[in-house]
């Protein structure tokens with residue numbers, strides 16, 4: 550069993566930048582010069598991973614509000630730490646977002662108006678652009694702001710595909726933009742976190758690999774929630790993630806003919822449970838973890854560079 554599991558447990562990097570995103574990039578670039586405020590939605594469960602550097606590059610020094618959305622699904626304490634982290638950026642304000650928060654619409658409109666007080670008339674309307682990676686909740690937020698079904702929402706990455714100007718009032722315009730992904734995902738963990746949060750197209754990743762990664766993370770940082778959700782009454786600390794996946798499959802009755810565990814179905818259940826918040830409120834990253842992961846990655850790159858220098862020299 551371990552041999553098969555080991556093969557699937559080898560994590561691989563995820564890249565997803567479908568063709569239409571080049572068009573989206575150009576559309577956002579063209580639009581940005583006529584915009585007063587950018588509202589960038591981040592996924593509160595993975596704020597660093599969802600903070601797309603391609604967007605940062607296009608937006609540059611525009612006044613920005615970072616909305617850590619889906620905060621209802623994230624770990625409250627960790628979200629507070631992320632807000633503090635993002636508040637260090639002098640050019641942006643950070644706050645939490647949640648589709649069910651009734652006060653959010655008013656709060657966001659007032660904040661935008663206070664950031665650009667000179668643009669509040671028919672002649673000079675306030676122009677607000679909503680951006681973010683696919684599936685982070687842009688359309689849901691816009692529908693809430695405008696008060697009707699203006700933008701198509703759906704739990705499929707990259708549903709909104711072209712720029713749209715929507716009129717909140719004569720003096721307040723909202724621009725919807727297509728979801729934009731990292732052009733090249735630099736760190737593997739970003740790919741996993743984005744895929745687990747459902748911001749990456751299904752075909753770009755393997756459910757089993759995602760489930761294995763997620764289980765490893767939950768086992769380390771949210772073991773109690775994991776045990777509770779799947780009613781596991783064993784010591785999981787000594788189990789490798791693949792074994793845990795089997796155990797959960799067995800518990801959930803995901804059995805194929807011949808008694809084998811249906812790994813695909815089990816993986817889907819775990820990922821869907823996470824996305825729907827059924828495991829509990831979980832954050833996939835903290836500012837401190839990211840610092841450590843980047844340091845690890847820097848050391849690994851240095852080691853690789855040293856090795857290739859040695860290889861060159863020995864040729």
Ligand code: G4P
Pocket residue numbers: 618619620621622646647648649681682683684685686687688689690701702703704705706707708709728
């Ligand atoms: P996008 O435009 O950025 O691609 O995202 P969209 O608004 O389509 O939202 C994607 C999914 O995320 C939708 O779920 C939406 O309801 C959900 N969502 C948006 N904001 C929040 C939030 O603050 N909290 C939570 N928990 N979910 C949020 P869906 O599967 O289409 O479900 P449904 O809610 O429409 O049934």
